[in-house]
Amino acid sequence: MPVRPASDPQTELDLRLTTALLRLPSPDLATSSECRTVAILGGGTAGYLTALALRKVLPHLAVTLIESSEIPILGVGEATTPLLPAFLHGSLGLDVEELFRCVQPTWKLGIRFDWGPPGEECFNFPFDKGLLLDSRVHEGGINAASLGSLLMCSGRSPVFATAGRPPLLWPGPFAYHLENRRFVRYLQEQAAAAGIRHVDRRIVDAKIAPDGETIEHLVTPEGERLAFDLFVDCSGFSSFLLERSLGSPFVSFRGSLFTDTAITGVIPRGKRLLPYTLARTMRHGWCWRIPLPEEEHVGYVFSSAHCDAQEALSELRAEYPEVGDSRVVPFRAGRHEEFWKGNVVAIGNSYGFVEPLESTSLHMICLQIALLIEHFPVYRDEPQARRYANQYMSSVWDALRWFLAIHFKYNRRMATPFWLDCQEQVDVSGAAGIIATFRERGPLSYRNQLSVHDSLWGDYGYDVLLLGQDVPGRRVAPRLKRDEWTRLLARARSLAERALPVDEALALCSRHPGLLNGFAAEAPWMQASALARAHPVIQLTRGAEWTKPHQPRSQ
Numbered sequence: 001m002p003v004r005p006a007s008d009p010q011t012e013l014d015l016r017l018t019t020a021l022l023r024l025p026s027p028d029l030a031t032s033s034e035c036r037t038v039a040i041l042g043g044g045t046a047g048y049l050t051a052l053a054l055r056k057v058l059p060h061l062a063v064t065l066i067e068s069s070e071i072p073i074l075g076v077g078e079a080t081t082p083l084l085p086a087f088l089h090g091s092l093g094l095d096v097e098e099l100f101r102c103v104q105p106t107w108k109l110g111i112r113f114d115w116g117p118p119g120e121e122c123f124n125f126p127f128d129k130g131l132l133l134d135s136r137v138h139e140g141g142i143n144a145a146s147l148g149s150l151l152m153c154s155g156r157s158p159v160f161a162t163a164g165r166p167p168l169l170w171p172g173p174f175a176y177h178l179e180n181r182r183f184v185r186y187l188q189e190q191a192a193a194a195g196i197r198h199v200d201r202r203i204v205d206a207k208i209a210p211d212g213e214t215i216e217h218l219v220t221p222e223g224e225r226l227a228f229d230l231f232v233d234c235s236g237f238s239s240f241l242l243e244r245s246l247g248s249p250f251v252s253f254r255g256s257l258f259t260d261t262a263i264t265g266v267i268p269r270g271k272r273l274l275p276y277t278l279a280r281t282m283r284h285g286w287c288w289r290i291p292l293p294e295e296e297h298v299g300y301v302f303s304s305a306h307c308d309a310q311e312a313l314s315e316l317r318a319e320y321p322e323v324g325d326s327r328v329v330p331f332r333a334g335r336h337e338e339f340w341k342g343n344v345v346a347i348g349n350s351y352g353f354v355e356p357l358e359s360t361s362l363h364m365i366c367l368q369i370a371l372l373i374e375h376f377p378v379y380r381d382e383p384q385a386r387r388y389a390n391q392y393m394s395s396v397w398d399a400l401r402w403f404l405a406i407h408f409k410y411n412r413r414m415a416t417p418f419w420l421d422c423q424e425q426v427d428v429s430g431a432a433g434i435i436a437t438f439r440e441r442g443p444l445s446y447r448n449q450l451s452v453h454d455s456l457w458g459d460y461g462y463d464v465l466l467l468g469q470d471v472p473g474r475r476v477a478p479r480l481k482r483d484e485w486t487r488l489l490a491r492a493r494s495l496a497e498r499a500l501p502v503d504e505a506l507a508l509c510s511r512h513p514g515l516l517n518g519f520a521a522e523a524p525w526m527q528a529s530a531l532a533r534a535h536p537v538i539q540l541t542r543g544a545e546w547t548k549p550h551q552p553r554s555q
Contacts, residue, residue: 035229035377036062039218041203041241042234043067045078045180046348046365048187050232051196052092053369058376065191066218066226068202077266077290077297078180079108079277079359081456082127082173082525087366090526094190096516100509102186104293105176106502107157107275109148111358114280115411116469123468124149124276128172129460131485132467133443134478138485142467147492148172152276156499159508159519167500167508169519175359177277177290179297201226206245213342215245229380232372233346237331237353242346248336251394255427256405257333258306258418259285259355263313264299265323273502279357281413283307283315286357293506298323301355304330306418331355333401339393340386345372352397357407358457360400367396396454402431403457403465410469431462438466439473446476 038054038061040047051065088094099105110126123142130146143149147170151158160168191198203226205219217227233241242248254260269291278289285302300316307315309328317323335352339345347368354360371393375385408422428435438444443466444459466473480488500508509515520526 035380036060037228038063038230038232039226039228040065040232040234041067041218042236042350043188044184044234044236044348045187045362046236046350047232047234048184048191049087049365050234050347050369050372051191052187052194053373055191055194055196056092057373062197064197064199064226064228066199066201066203069200070202077292077299078178078183078362079111079288079290079356080175080178081359081363082175083363083366083456084175086526087369089520096520097513099186100516102189103176103178103182105178106273106291106293106506108175108177108277108359109152109158109275110277112152112276112278113468114278115286115407115413117412118415119413123464124152125461125464125468126152127174127456129445131479132460132463133446133475134480134485136467137475137478138480138482139489142464144489144492147496148174150492150496151499152274154496154499155272155274155501156496157275157502157505159500159505160495160498161500162498166518167505167515169522170499171523171525173525174275177292179292199226203240206241208245209342211342213246215241215343229343230377231344233344233350234348236349239336239346239350241344242336242338242341242350246341246344248338248341248346250332250336251334253333253335253354253401256401256408257355258303258408258422258426259301260331260333261304261309261312262299262301262329262331262356263309263316263326264297264329265316265320265326266295266297267320267322269294269296273506275502277359280319281411281419282319283414283416284312284418287316287319288356289320291502299356301357303418306416306421335394335397337394338386338390339368339371340389343380345389347372351393354397354400354404357404358400360404363456364397364400368393398430399454400457402428402434403461406431406435406462406465406469410466410471412469434459434462435466435471438462438471442473442475443467446479 040051040063043065047065047067051063054061054063088099089096110124112122112124114122116123121141126146126148128146128148130149132142132145135142135145143153158170158172158174160170162168201220201224203218204221207216207219207225208214209216215231217225218231219225231241233239235241238244243250273291273293280287280289282300282302284307285300287298287300290297298316298320300312302312313326316326331353333354336346339351348361348365351368352364371389375389377385405426405428409426409428411419411422413419434444441447443463445463478485
């Protein structure tokens with residue numbers, strides 16, 4: 001339950017972009033082969049975050065965002081990970097107070113899983129790390145392992161009241177719950193203020209060069225041709241450039257992730273806002289519940305091979321009778337063979353999508369943007385950089401596939417055909433060594449690190465899911481004796497009791513301008529100069545360090 005310091009490499013988010021890998025040519029060496037103009041096809045979170053990051057870190061580029069006003073912005077609750085606040089405020093330098101005023105997010109400390117063995121017990125997956133095995137041995141479950149988990153159990157915010165002094169924000173990581181329409185509008189305003197060129201066009205075709213690997217220009221219905229050096233595909237599930245135009249094959253994760261459809265809806269908000277996303281086991285999949293200030297967003301993610309949309313909607317309304325209008329969203333879980341093909345880089349759903357159980361969407365978008373910038377091409381033809389980026393990004397998504405698969409393989413909450421099929425058929429072969437090691441001598445996080453693709457879904461994440469779902473195996477001894485544990489837990493619970501309920505904390509921040517920015521300034525994991533390591537390769541630094549092009553390396 002003790003909170004590890006923010007400098008711990010497993011809990012920090014390191015978003016620095018290494019300048020050594022960005023070989024930007026000086027103006028006197030300019031040639032026609034340089035990559036200087038970039039088109040981002042598609043708005044939404046992927047498009048606008050990419051545009052803002054390119055403008056911040058590589059201001060010499062001419063960036064144009066192309067989207068059609070005929071395509072509406074979808075209004076849906078979005079749950080995130082700590083990578084998003086760090087990216088927004090630490091890397092992009094966006095003001096915390098302004099974001100809360102315009103977007104009205106709530107704090108998310110983790111996910112609460114109604115999951116695992118048969119019964120009524122839930123387990124928490126908080127963003128901070130603690131003593132999972134000690135909690136399991138001494139308390140009978142993992143929910144007392146960290147302060148973040150205790151705050152989730154008590155339904156309190158990460159804002160603490162202090163006698164006679166200003167309130168404090170705890171130094172541990174947190175994420176946001178937000179409404180997508182408000183968030184995109186906010187990003188649009190930020191992009192306009194940053195001077196990013198915006199073009200309202202509908203794109204109907206892409207002219208492919210004779211090599212079959214690059215795009216010469218985009219075509220509008222009126223025959224207008226839009227030519228750029230590099231294209232970033234943020235067109236969503238249609239994958240207009242990467243798949244439809246350049247033919248990058250789709251690699252399905254169907255053998256591990258059986259769900260392929262979601263039904264989304266809105267219910268009135270509860271009596272109090274909760275600081276976590278709820279993931280609840282359902283007959284043919286699972287249901288999310290995301291709390292927002294004025295309402296709560298729910299969604300049922302299910303397998304169309306096990307029930308149809310009407311049956312799923314009936315089950316969702318049995319769980320939440322207040323659900324009004326709903327929307328059916330089919331999807332496919334997987335990624336494309338290339339993240340970067342020719343002069344096209346795909347960000348967001350145009351490259352890959354996995355079912356949303358761990359709030360992966362915006363997390364992966366941030367990582368993809370960072371990888372693009374880290375290896376941004378000086379010249380149009382850099383096949384080695386593309387080769388590395390493709391190999392690396394595919395390995396990150398494949399690792400996520402195996403982590404998500406264990407959620408379904410070991411959940412025994414319901415004995416329905418869907419869940420029985422998951423237990424018998426879900427492919428977890430890519431995580432076989434990790435699971436075997438956990439069974440042999442777990443927890444994984446009580447020994448040397450094995451899984452390093454992402455600290456949020458690495459060893460500690462596996463421990464949470466495998467212990468929370470009561471997967472059997474031999475265990476090491478807890479780190480603390482019972483009396484030591486009891487004293488430590490009592491202090492942590494006393495601290496958690498001083499945290500404010502979410503509604504009170506939001507109201508307090510609204511009444512006292514500057515409080516949120518003060519909180520952000522005191523959160524080391526949110527600072528661009530000291531952001532924690534969420535990823536072993538990708539690093540992001542302050543965009544202010546990129547004021548002019550760098551000299552290229554000598555060849």
